[in-house]
Amino acid sequence: MTTWLLDYYNWRVVALYLDEFSRGLMATLNISAIALVLSLIIGTGLALARMSTRPLIWRPVAAYIQFIRATPLLVQIYIVYYALPYLLPFTLRWDEMWLGIFALVLHTAPYMGEILRVGFESVPQGQVEGAKAVGMNALQRLRYVILPQGFVNTVPPLLGQTAILIKDTSLLSLITVFELLSAGMIMNSQRIMPTESFMTVAAGYLLIYALMLVLSGWVSRRLSGPAWSVRQP
């Protein structure tokens, strides 16, 4: 009954490679998760540095952010992959996955930082003054007042940026990192079945995308964020 489908999408061959695809999917999620955590940490640092009143601190950070935003990720990946081991000799022992993660973090952290900065700046000045009035020092104000409130405001756009990050990991297949798209390319090179290979890869990414949509729907119901984060119906 379903044999006509075999002409268009030979799921029997895909089934042989199912193990490969699921390992690829896990690798994509793994790389994304590591890159996400590192980007959030570095992004927070960048946001705080960008908000500094000292030109010596915020100007270089602003220049870095602008430069990353105005150059393609692929070029950044190539620079990191080919040149980083010469610039920083201790990275010579890193395998391509960690070089790829380095490039992704280098690229994603400024975007995360800009989102977080908008969130931090949206915390009303009165909150900071209130914290000062109860005798908190700068670190305590950051830790107990600005960061918690600023972070909540930024969850929906951060999720959007995470979805972009997950899609960006596909570019790492070009520097021989094994992930979901690499799994499809391996199948295509062994069986020469582009439809089966790449449609399955696309289905894998769509699965992640669907989960992200459900998650962001749940989050935006839970948090009633400020007006700028509310999606158009």
Next chain:
Amino acid sequence: MMEIIAPYIDVTRVVMPFLVRGFIETLRISFFAIIAGSVLGFAVGLMRTYRLPLINALLGLYIHFLRGTPFLVQLYLFYFVLPSTGVSWLSWDSETAAFVTLAVYTSSYVAEIVTGAIRSVPREQWEAASAIALNRYQTMRLVILPQAMRLIVQPMSGVYVILIKSTAIVSVVGIAELTRQGEQLIITFPNHLLYIYSLIAIIYFLYCYPVLRFARWLEVRVGGVKSVPME
């Protein structure tokens, strides 16, 4: 001092003509993809606001598919999968596949912006237009679109930057644009790899940064609301 700089000057002299040629190709591809993608995206976005049952579901699928898969996967689908269907007019060369992928990819962003902008025009505008006996077409053209336009223009320049940066990816199917030129040049000058890629990054920066600044300027001038996250 001179000994350090001299080799770079030599390399630059050899490399620059290739990079300029690559940049012109990048400029050409991105320019035509912007136009095709904007027209297609505008049509899709406009059609979505009419809420036609079946068509709306199909357009929704179209947009979700494009937003949910990476650009590189889409490029492989157009370049490898379509020719394998056996339909002769779908066997595209790399140039066509790259161009179509870029245009279709851009259209998904543009469609979301256009739909969002049109839906954000208040209902009363439609009611007032029908009160003065304008038909649907006239209402859209004379009342709704002019008001939606100010929400469309600003995020559009953000989309153009995304598109320009995506053109680097079509180098993998052999389009001789800027990134591809660089890949070939480092085979000749492996010792100047970092220098050549830095030149390429600077050229992209000089192309994208003014567009980003223009977006910022429009944001201040027009005071539009960000309806998509800027990339």
